[in-house]
Amino acid sequence: MAKSQKKKTKNKFIKTIIIGVSFIVLLFILFFGSIYFGFWGKVQSKKDLANIQQSEASEILDTNGELIDKLYKYNRQSISYSEIPKHLIQALVATEDARFYEHDGVDNYSLLRVFFKTILSGDKSSGGGSTITQQLSKNIFGRKSYGIFSMPVNKLKESIIAKRIEEIYSKKEILELYLNTVPFSGNTYGIESASQLFFSKTTSLLNIEEAATLVGTLKANHSYNPRLFPERSQLRRDVVISQMQKYDYLTSAEANEAMAEPIQLDISDNNTFQRQYFIDLVRSEVEKVLKTIKKPDGTFYSLEEDGLQIHTTLDLKQQELLEKSLRDQVEYLQPLFEAEYSSSPPWKNLELLQKLAEKTEQFQKWKSQKLSSNQIQDSLRKIRPIEIIKNRKTTVLQLSILDSLSHSLKQINAASLSVDPNTGSILAYVGGVDYRHSKFDIIKNAKRQVGSTFKPVVYAAGLKSGLRPCDYISAKEIIYTNAENWNPKNSSSDDDPYLNYSLKYALTNSVNTVSVKVLEEAGILNTIRLGESMGITSELVEQPSLALGVAELNMKELAKVYSSISNRGKVPELYFLSKITSKNGEVLAEIKTESHQKSSLNSEQNRLLLAMLENVVNEGTAKRLRSTYGLNQNIAGKTGTTQSNRDGWFAAVTPKMVNISWVGFNNQNISFKSTRLGQGANTALPIFGQLYKEMADDYEFDPITKAKFPRLTSEQQKALDCEGIKRDGFFKRLFSKDEIEKEFEKKEDEKKKKKSFLNRLFGKKEN
Template sequence: MAQSKRNNKFRKKFIKTFIIGVSSVLFIFILFFGSIYIGLWGKVQSKKDLSNIQQSEASEILDSNGEIIDKLYKYNRQSITYSEIPKHLIQALVATEDARFYEHNGVDNYSLLRVFFKTILSGDKSSGGGSTITQQLAKNIFGRNSYGIFSMPVNKLKESIVAKRIEGIYSKEEILELYLNTVPFSGNTYGIESAAQLFFGRTTSQLNLQESATLVGTLKANHSYNPRLFPERSQLRRDVVISQMQKYDYISSAEANKAMAEPIQLNISEKNTFQRQYFIDLIRSKVENILGTIKKPDGTFYDLDEDGLQIYTTIDLKQQVLLEKSIREQVKYLQPLFEAEYTDSSPWTNLDLLQNLAEKTDRYKKWSTKKLSTNQIQDSLMKTRPTEVIVHGETTVLQMSILDSLSHSLKQINAASLSVDPKTGNVLAYVGGVDYRQSKYDIISNAKRQVGSTFKPIVYAAGLKSGLKPCDYISAKEITYTNAKNWNPKNSTSEDDPYLNYSLKYALTNSINTVSVKILEEAGISNTISLGKSMGITSDLVNEPSLALGVAELNMKELAKVYSSLANQGKVPELNFLTKITSRNGKVLAEIETKPSQQSDLNLKQNRILLAMLENVVNEGTAKRLRSTYGLSQDIAGKTGTTQSNRDGWFAAVTPKLVNISWVGFNNQSVSFKSTRLGQGANTALPIFGQLFKDMAKDRGFDPITRAKFTRLTTSQQEALDCEDQKRDGFFKRLFSKDEIEKEFEKKDEKEKKKKGFLNRLFGKKEN
């Protein structure tokens, strides 16, 4: 009897404790859920927010003629309607991701219990995540935040709340449409339409059963089931999807067997806008800054990805397409020639360099924090896996280790090109790199590189301004400058005759280094720097004799302004690429004012003579292949440039209505062309403009640009340029002249400035 009482007492105590425990857990859960529901863990989208999902509209980036350059989306790359989705694709999705989709109201409690008991209590990870398609849609659209150890429960509950609200607003068909338009697929694609076109080269409506099952199969793990990287694994996953379709009676056993017997047949079809993305990023950054100052009538800010804005730019899409093509073809031509020059000891096989680059990667840093041994990290660096790489502009899959990938990236030639209207400063074409997938670094906007001989026209301009004439003669003899660390500038071709003198016109035409240095000495370094600033340079310039040979590190946009001033009678335009932003109903939200041009310190006569000297560079000098190879007979001036060790090749082209600056080099400056023959700007960068202008000349729509003429030279200007290219010292001059091989580089302008300053202070005058 006593035992029975003790058992009853224990039973009551246990039940009481159990009830209290369950009630406590339930109470805590209710409090926790309530805190999420009222937004203490961050915003939970309201029905009003959710009702706007379908109203989201892509913004359009337009060229100067109103043609669409690209669209900016938040949720998807290409949107389709439910009616365009094949029935078997819907069935594959539901059977695999959410078999009870048509039965629940956004949250499948049965699946949650299954996951709870199988995954949490039994440790069965194959039971799935328990998220419905609607919950996954909420995650796709609104993402997840980090809440530390509470991240998973908080995000899951927020998605459950949002999922139920979505189900209360949208039909099942609308939810499926939204889901398939927003879900990420393999290959860094978003939305079923983009995935269908990437992997099978067709629209969603054209997909067959096997193709639909393949794409649905990738949703479980985008990378692991990427059919291009892991075809066998992807096919096994595809067959699981087909089996699920059979299990839920969407297809017969015979249909399933037939579909699974077929191998996956990819037809990779990538939309080639990877060069245009640099400009898209530039536009996005600029427009988002502007929109941050403009509010809608309801007080909220405009959203570039949702509000269907129209972004008007200065780009000429036809010219942009031609420039992209020219760059692709030139790099495709150069790459194998460059690699062939290195028969051994190539930079991209230098293990020390590769190791140094590897240590800067996120993956290496992650391994280091896990306290892996050096040997373990090295083994990981050498482990190969299927990797998507760009080879001659085409995506391919190779078995590569991390070191292999770094080596491949290191040897890739990069190129950039910028075209502007010299009068208005409007950017007409903009290619910031060869391929955005290969490198997202925008050379035009971000890089400063040594510009080589493309700087020389500024030096010659300073010479003209100091009183030198294009037909003045200067010795090409090499000299060592003792006050510049015994610097001994040399010419690319040796000249044995120390008594030979070249005219300024000829020296610029053939880019003779020794003459350029002597002109800088005559004009004065500080005077040259001041003139360069007036012509559009904003970067700091070195106050050294080597400035004459282009050691200055400049941005491409600065060069574009300098050369534009030559075609624009000395007026330096500000570069523009954005004109206005309008709302979806056409209301002007922002109109971008063009800043007025500034006048350079060159007078009109000096400016026109310098331009004529650069025309001679194209007619007879380092850029003459524009005439001989590309058959261009139009009015063109220009200057080639090559930097030390052939790291950078440049070409600056000037026509009456178009200025183009092109660069070819490498992202990592440890790499360079091995020979000047291949790596000089005349061979690397010049062909980009040459092919572009040749293609433009074939299109009569470009006649206003390609048939434009420079202003005629006046009689006095023609006479100033009319002289022999070279002149040898006479007998008496050779007899009595000092054979100078060493000297100090004279900074005459600085001495004169100091002298003038002293006299001004002596007589109490103010210095200008």
């Protein structure tokens, strides 16, 4: 009886195990089925996977059909299998997937090994069990978050896709796809990009040690980055070489010889990191357009897969000249700027650095990990290898995070935009000094105070109100009691208070006190309305300080204002796309700009304003274009410098090109210490000066550089013909006050007073 009872108990136990295992198997089948049939999101079909190799990069072309760049889905520099050296393939297979040629996309043997070694025996060195084909699936389609189910769902998805890939592609094709899509160190994708970055050579020329170094980084891109951690990277490289020896790809002698060589990097900085701002702009705009265009089969076009041709208005040759001019100017200014601060440089202000540190991802990560304040501060000061950009080259220094932020803070930034004032087409576009340092596009996104580059709008309003270029206005300082006792001053501290300047002279030499009085005469609201008619869309402050350029504008707004002056009052709409065509040449979209609006200046006023801006170049704050750069072409322009020398501007006007250049800092707490160095005439003007000098020396740019402004009529010449300065007579000086206090008169207020008086006089109700 006892024996029978034991047998029953044993059978019941076995039955329970069988039921339990069956239940687990059933759950797994159901779970797998839910993934297979797409309940956890799409699993790419064989048809989808067959299109991987058919993807064609779209080309961005300049106005002459020259290639600016290509937009790829998987890699910026794809290569074929025949260009990949045999020892690179061997290093990859030996390290990442030794049974690659034996499995069908999923290596069940490796999975079992991982299960038993990692899960049961706790051996973390056994690897992840993913084959090269599974990794390819991850590289191309990425992973999604499914909470606690993320790992099993993603792994099973990759297994299903990997098997399908193996049914469609040969092993060679899989290796080619993998090496063209896998991420390497240094934020590079694909073996060719990594080879060019770290060794300045094509993949086909990589030797065994170099190939093993790059393959070694695949285990952990950051940790084995050969620039940041050369010793650790070399140890990992030697593991790869040992694996090659283990699987008989290298003899013992060959392996020892390769491991005896130190890693010798040859870092390349050939990429253009200024043009990327324009490329991002194109990508963003084209993707919007493509959402409105369907293929014959009803699907939408893909910018990265359908081999489109994006025709732009950019002139690649002019773009290259502008990039170089801007780069050279910043490199010239940077050491001078740093040398000005002999003590207490603002980029070492601990309070500021702490605030910036608190905004970093690393700081937030430490905070989420419940690290104490002291622990976080210690981590911020911990020295580690950090890659920075210095003199346009990336270099690795032993720095703390605070040191790295300090280095970033002091970097001068600059941007420059050239447009055709007649059509609004963008000719050259540099949104920042270096895309690696900051991806923030100044032209597209920033609004900064524009300083004296706003003054032409003020003087235009003055002309519109009835003032003439040869009307004289006192330069004496005034305290405006209804504007918080604001006392605008001129840049020259020894100005004679008894001098009177013509409007032409005051604009030529950017005289602040006269500019405020011109604004007072024209009326603030009248000036704002005029500015809006000239292309300004940002809100302008209704304050007397508007005369000195406290307005925060975007560079494109300034480009439109100055284009209207060059284009006889017509304000162009700026654009950079002309058309999009398919790979067969079919026009998919033709970009047409809106009709030009007209500024409220009449042709006479506009031409006089242009002549006054020509005088800024001939005799005023921009005269170094003549003296230093030897430019004798028709050029007008205006310099600008904002408060505390934070921003330096130059707006250049020619008959066929308007250029707006800005120099400053990403962080507004940083500025040039002196106006001598930080003024727009010294920081921003040389960007245009060097650019136009190069253009003037090249006959291909003759249509731009040899163009002429409309001739002045004899009446206009007469209106501009006067001495710039007049001094008060003896008796006027005798009875004149040295210091004047008064209210800033607003024309609009005067109109309201008159209207109110008339309404009261005739018994009308006021609105």
